[in-house]
Amino acid sequence: MSDLDPFSLNDDVVPPSRLASGPLPVAPDAPWLKGLNPEQLEAVTSLDGPILVLSGAGTGKTKVLTARLAQLLASRRAQPWQCLAVTFTNRAAREMRDRVAALVGPPAQDLWLGTFHSLCLRILRRHAALVGLGSDFTVLDADDQLRVLKQVMEAERIDPKATPPQALMGVIQRWKDRALTPDKVAGESGADLAGGRARELYRLYQDRLRGLNASDFGDLLLHTLTVFLSDASVLDHWQGQFRYLLVDEYQDTNVAQYLWLRLLAQKHRNICCVGDDDQSIYSWRGAEVGNILRFDKDFPGARVVRLESNYRSTPHILGAASALIAHNGGRLGKTLRPGLSFDPETVEKIRTHAVWDGEAEARLVVEEIEALQRKGERLASMAILVRAGFQTREFEERLITTGLPYRVVGGPRFYERLEIRDAMAYLRLVASPADGLAFERIVNTPKRGLGEAAVQSIHIHARELDISLWDAARVLSNRTELKPKPRQALAKFVEDVGRWRSLLDTMPHAELAATILDESGYVEMWKADKQPDSPGRVENLKELVAALEEYSSLAEFLEHVALVMENDEKAEADRVVIMTLHGAKGLEFDSVFLPGWEEEVFPHARALAETGTQGLEEERRLAYVGITRARKRVLVTFAANRRIYNQWKSQLPSRFVEELPEAHVERSADRGLYGGGGLQESRAAWNDPGWSGSRRGGAAAVRAQVPAWTAPRPEAGSGGFKAGDRVFHDKFGNGTVLASDGGKLEIAFDKAGTKKVLDSFVVAV
DNA sequence: GTGGCCGCAGTTTTT
DNA sequence: CTGCGGCCAC
Numbered sequence: 018m019s020d021l022d023p024f025s026l027n028d029d030v031v032p033p034s035r036l037a038s039g040p041l042p043v044a045p046d047a048p049w050l051k052g053l054n055p056e057q058l059e060a061v062t063s064l065d066g067p068i069l070v071l072s073g074a075g076t077g078k079t080k081v082l083t084a085r086l087a088q089l090l091a092s093r094r095a096q097p098w099q100c101l102a103v104t105f106t107n108r109a110a111r112e113m114r115d116r117v118a119a120l121v122g123p124p125a126q127d128l129w130l131g132t133f134h135s136l137c138l139r140i141l142r143r144h145a146a147l148v149g150l151g152s153d154f155t156v157l158d159a160d161d162q163l164r165v166l167k168q169v170m171e172a173e174r175i176d177p178k179a180t181p182p183q184a185l186m187g188v189i190q191r192w193k194d195r196a197l198t199p200d201k202v203a204g205e206s207g208a209d210l211a212g213g214r215a216r217e218l219y220r221l222y223q224d225r226l227r228g229l230n231a232s233d234f235g236d237l238l239l240h241t242l243t244v245f246l247s248d249a250s251v252l253d254h255w256q257g258q259f260r261y262l263l264v265d266e267y268q269d270t271n272v273a274q275y276l277w278l279r280l281l282a283q284k285h286r287n288i289c290c291v292g293d294d295d296q297s298i299y300s301w302r303g304a305e306v307g308n309i310l311r312f313d314k315d316f317p318g319a320r321v322v323r324l325e326s327n328y329r330s331t332p333h334i335l336g337a338a339s340a341l342i343a344h345n346g347g348r349l350g351k352t353l354r355p356g357l358s359f360d361p362e363t364v365e366k367i368r369t370h371a372v373w374d375g376e377a378e379a380r381l382v383v384e385e386i387e388a389l390q391r392k393g394e395r396l397a398s399m400a401i402l403v404r405a406g407f408q409t410r411e412f413e414e415r416l417i418t419t420g421l422p423y424r425v426v427g428g429p430r431f432y433e434r435l436e437i438r439d440a441m442a443y444l445r446l447v448a449s450p451a452d453g454l455a456f457e458r459i460v461n462t463p464k465r466g467l468g469e470a471a472v473q474s475i476h477i478h479a480r481e482l483d484i485s486l487w488d489a490a491r492v493l494s495n496r497t498e499l500k501p502k503p504r505q506a507l508a509k510f511v512e513d514v515g516r517w518r519s520l521l522d523t524m525p526h527a528e529l530a531a532t533i534l535d536e537s538g539y540v541e542m543w544k545a546d547k548q549p550d551s552p553g554r555v556e557n558l559k560e561l562v563a564a565l566e567e568y569s570s571l572a573e574f575l576e577h578v579a580l581v582m583e584n585d586e587k588a589e590a591d592r593v594v595i596m597t598l599h600g601a602k603g604l605e606f607d608s609v610f611l612p613g614w615e616e617e618v619f620p621h622a623r624a625l626a627e628t629g630t631q632g633l634e635e636e637r638r639l640a641y642v643g644i645t646r647a648r649k650r651v652l653v654t655f656a657a658n659r660r661i662y663n664q665w666k667s668q669l670p671s672r673f674v675e676e677l678p679e680a681h682v683e684r685s686a687d688r689g690l691y692g693g694g695g696l697q698e699s700r701a702a703w704n705d706p707g708w709s710g711s712r713r714g715g716a717a718a719v720r721a722q723v724p725a726w727t728a729p730r731p732e733a734g735s736g737g738f739k740a741g742d743r744v745f746h747d748k749f750g751n752g753t754v755l756a757s758d759g760g761k762l763e764i765a766f767d768k769a770g771t772k773k774v775l776d777s778f779v780v781a782v
Numbered sequence: 783g784t785g786g787c788c789g790c791a792g793t794t795t796t797t
Numbered sequence: 798c799t800g801c802g803g804c805c806a807c
Contacts, residue, residue, distance in 0.1 A: 106796065134797045158797085179805085233797045269796095302795065317785065405793050455804045461783090468783040481793085503783095599794050608796080621793055662792070 043091045047085035049120050053077075054356070058664050061085045062253040062288075064094060064261070065657040068314030069280070069309070070291040073351045074338070074645035075605065078291055082265060083113060083287065086128065087120040095260040097127035100657040102134055102263040103282065107271035107580070109265060109603070111720060129259070133274050135580050137237040141244065144251055146228075154447075155231045156579040160438060161454050162186060162233045169221045173214070180211040189219050193235030194271040196242055196304030199223060218532035229453060238273040251300030267292030267312075271303035277313060288316065292347050295342050298599060298639050300631070311348065324355035329605055329648050333681040337651070338644040340678040345634045353645075367644065367651040369614075369674050374658040377410045379415035382610045386421060386593060389608055396422065398607035400594040401644050404619040408612065409595045416593065425595035432578055436543060436554040440561055441578065443533050447517045448571050451485040452713045460490070463542035465510060487514075513537065526574070527565040534558055598639045601646050609647035611640075614671035640673045653677070657690055 025562060043050075043062075054062060057077055060070045061084045072078040082102075089100060104110045105353045108130045119124035129136060145152045157165065166189070167182045188207030195205075199220035202208060208215050226232060235406065240780060246251040262282050264270070267290035270278070282288040290312060297306040313319045327335055334356045339353055372378045384397055403413050409425050416423045439462055445696070460475075461467040478498075479489035489653035493499055494508040517533050542552045568574035594606070615617055618638035628635075644651055656669045670691070742754040 132797065156797085237797080357785080407792085466783070470783080499792075597794065616790085621792060635794095 045090055047088070047091060049087040052078075053084065053513065054326055056322055056324050056326070057081050057084075059320075059576065060291075060324065061088050062577060063320055063322070064089055064092060066285055067286055067312075067319035068289045069267075069312045069321045070289065070324060071292050071317055071321065071349055072293055072324040073327060073349055073353045073500055074296065075327040076324035076330055076353070076356075076640070077326075078265075078293075078324065079112070079116070081324065082263065082291060083116040083120065084115070086125075086130075086263065089261055090117075090121050090128075097124045098129060099258055099260045100263070101130050101136070101259040102128055102130040103136060103278070104130075104265045104266075105269055107132055110135070113265070116444040122584060124462065132580070133277070134234055134237045136582060137241040137277075138772070140255065141232075141237060141241050143242045144248070145240075147244045147248055147251070150227060150232065150240070151230050153230070155229075155449075155452065156237065157226070157229075157231050157233050157454070158433070158579065159229075160433070161232075164454060164457075165225055165229070165231075165507075166218075166222050169218060169225055170211070170238075173218060174212070175211045175222065176216065185215060185218060188215060189278060190235055191303055192219065193233075193239050196239060196276050198239065198243065226390055231454075232354070232449070235273075238277060242273060242280070243279055245277075250278065253284075256281060259504075260285045260287060262288040264288070264290045265292075268297040268306055268309045269304045270293050270308050272305055272308075275305065275308045282316075283366060283621045286316065293351070295345070295351065295638055296602060296642050298602065298635060298642060300628075300635055323351055325351050325354050327353045327645075328356040331355070331359050331364045331649060333364060333366045334644060334647050334651055336681040338641050338682070341637065341673060341676050342641040342655050344676050345637055350730055354764065365544065365645075365650045366681055366683040367653065367677065368683045368685065369653040369655070369677065370684075371685055371690040372654055372656050373690065374656045375411045375613075375660065376415075377412040377687065378612050378654050378656050381654060382412065382612060382652070383415045383421065385610070387419065390421075394592045394607060396593045400596065400601065400604075400606040400608070400612070400646065401597060401600050401610045401612065402638070402646065404598060404621060408618075409770070412595055414611070421593060422590060423593040423595055424590075431557070431560075434554070434557060436557055439539065440534055440558055441575070441726050443531060443539065444571060446487070447521065447529075447533060448515060448575055450487040450518070453479075453486045456486040456490070459537075459539075460719045462539045465538075466504055467510070471499060471507065474498060490618050521571070526568075527562050529564050530565050531573070533653060534562070538560065547709050553686050582587075596654055598643045600743060602642050605646050605648055606645070607649045609651050611643050611653045612655075614640075614653050614658075614674050615659065615668040616671055618659070618668070619671050619673070626723045637673060637676075640671075675681040 046267070050058065055075075058079070060068070060072075060081045064085070068080065070078075072081065083419075085102065086102060087114065089095065090097060100109075100111065104113060113129070114125055114130050117128065117130075129139075131139075132521060141148075141150075141303065142152050145154055162188055163182055164376070166186050167177070169179070170177060170182055175183070185207075188210055191207065192202055194203060197205065199216060202216045202219065211218055223236075226236065226703070245255070252769065259281050264278060269292070278288065278290075290309070292309050294306055294309050297304060297309075310432055313321065330338075330353075335353045335355055370381065372381055382401060389399060390396060401409075402408055403412075411422065413425065432441070439459055442455040442458040445452045446459065447453075457472065460472060475486055475489045475493060477737055478484075478493055479486050480487065482492070484492075490507055491511050494504060494511045497504075499507065517529065517536075518533070520529050540555060540558055543551050543558070546554075565571070568577065624632035624636050626632075653674060655674060656668055659666055659668050676713070740754050740756055743751055744754060
């Protein structure tokens with residue numbers, strides 16, 4: 018290989034003198050530079066110094082990221098292992114590595130490329146002692162975290178009703194997101210929990226984790242930061258190693274991640290952050306849009322590149338999305354420009370459509386899907402994007418009755434399922450006897466007569482002798498403290514686990530796992546269970562055993578699973594996709610259906626109630642994300658009535674519907690809704706059997722003559738109803754007002770009983 | 783120790 | 798209305 022071959026990086030280390038003499042030029046016709054627009058090219062080739070790439074939806078972000086890494090490696094500015102590339106999900110990391118490998122080959126394998134958490138884990142393993150952990154510490158998932166916290170709370174006699182463990186856990190996690198160790202927590206929000214003992218409990222929780230030689234996800238970052246800040250030589254080492262940093266989805270970073278990046282970038286100052294403030298939708302889990310907004314303050318003189326050419330969507334989709342997001346304040350400001358050309362004859366405006374209720378909405382959407390399918394569109398090119406998980410139900414039902422295949426993305430992940438977590442606990446206990454959490458989880462699962470009393474005394478012995486629960490169990494099984502029955506059960510359990518452990522080195526690990534699940538009676542337990550989902554669980558356990566075959570050892574498997582808890586979705590058949598708007602970020606579809614655009618559903622009532630304008634703007638960004646997923650067409654729907662927790666509620670259209678600009682939108686409504694307004698129309702609608710009947714015949718959905726929004730919209734609070742007034746409601750008929758609270762009325766309906774409804778949906782009789 | 787009943791809450795999610 | 802968690806009674 019020639020000395021100039023950029024792909025020989027693996028074989029020869031470039032001597033420092035070489036690096037000092039300047040990077041090698043990269044041929045301008047390198048394959049990854051082909052077809053880039055000027056802004057993309059700038060983002061790819063401006064390798065030195067800080068740079069912020071503001072990359073709007075559909076502007077080729079992934080292409081730029083991978084090309085930049087390829088460019089970096091080819092320029093020989095740094096060895097692969099001197100380049101750090103950070104993503105948020107394992108999926109994104111894998112995709113990036115695959116794409117870089119396709120461009121430059123084997124060197125891609127040596128990049129420090131991964132999620133914040135996986136990279137931190139890798140670093141922290143080397144310095145674990147500095148934070149009081151063994152290098153073999155385990156990473157707890159959410160379930161274990163909560164269990165540990167509950168134990169701490171119980172020991173401290175905190176009333177779990179007054180202070181729900183979940184709430185405290187959330188507060189602790191937000192503290193960790195902000196890099197607050199227990200000693201740094203002061204008057205932070207949430208500190209008043211548990212009678213003001215939240216901080217103390219946080220400290221105890223941390224102590225307990227250390228005692229278990231474990232860390233939670235937040236600790237991976239927090240501990241790494243602590244290491245960096247407490248040992249200058251360690252920090253110096255990593256700062257020196259990482260000459261080039263690349264960060265994806267920068268708008269989603271939290272304070273801890275931000276500090277981590279800033280520390281690591283300090284020496285070489287070659288940091289490239291890619292993100293889009295308009296797609297920041299994770300502030301509720303600690304992400305700080307502020308990180309992206311202040312980039313140029315942290316790195317003075319930073320280059321800023323805007324990617325605004327959109328290669329995904331039609332001009333109407335871009336126009337609608339842009340106008341919507343323009344309602345937000347404090348943006349860095351980007352304008353998406355169509356980068357593709359479209360035939361003005363066939364390009365569709367985005368559509369909004371009002372329906373009577375959720376059922377009609379599902380019917381409409383599924384009819385549209387069928388119509389598209391008849392036109393030759395693939396089901397997999399269509400997505401129904403909902404605000405919250407419960408909204409999927411009505412669409413699933415309709416799709417099932419219609420016989421269209423679909424896939425709901427984002428159910429419980431494989432490794433989070435109960436049966437998988439139990440099975441994992443067995444494996445963990447066999448692999449590492451000291452794993453107390455695993456022990457507790459399965460010591461009496463399946464039931465073997467070891468209840469709380471038995472477990473309690475194991476705990477006590479463990480604490481007194483300062484040994485693990487497992488060792489305590491072994492001791493107790495030979496003594497007389499326990500009653501005969503539990504003692505026998507425990508002896509059997511101890512013997513079983515001991516036997517499995519003895520097989521660790523001889524039996525293939527997948528086979529061993531199968532043996533454990535069989536001999537423990539765990540599989541049998543589910544087989545005997547007559548819940549409808551039990552057979553599925555047995556299937557999952559088989560899958561787990563199969564998954565084990567992919568790894569060279571049990572230990573390797575367990576290590577891997579802690580961080581990479583993913584859905585391994587099966588082969589993609591041609592199915593309609595249903596998922597949440599959050600889940601859809603980063604994906605794209607030809608046709609996107611956006612149902613439930615109603616006040617209180619979307620924007621979600623809680624988002625507004627909890628964080629006001631901020632919450633509203635995040636909801637609006639979510640709407641923006643939803644619209645910009647579409648390549649060709651968007652249908653926004655909203656219902657006048659919706660059953661929520663089995664209570665019928667009158668719904669107002671989402672304010673986002675109105676924020677869509679006329680120029681790019683075509684509005685329609687089922688007959689009588691919003692179209693004509695007024696009492697007569699409403700009554701006619703109520704009596705019209707067409708409501709619940711099929712609207713088949715395609716456009717039999719009678720389009721309102723007037724754009725819906727030119728009709729006077731009933732204004733909340735304008736009714737001026739008072740107790741005793743007689744009113745009429747579309748759905749519930751006549752009734753008497755019992756009470757009035759702002760725009761909300763409590764009404765005793767003659768036939769439908771007492772309901773709370775918005776006054777805009779009743780009229781005086 | 784286990785099974786049943788009552789009471790309450792009920793977005794978004796990755797690691 | 799449903800599901801989960803906690804408490805109480807066998």
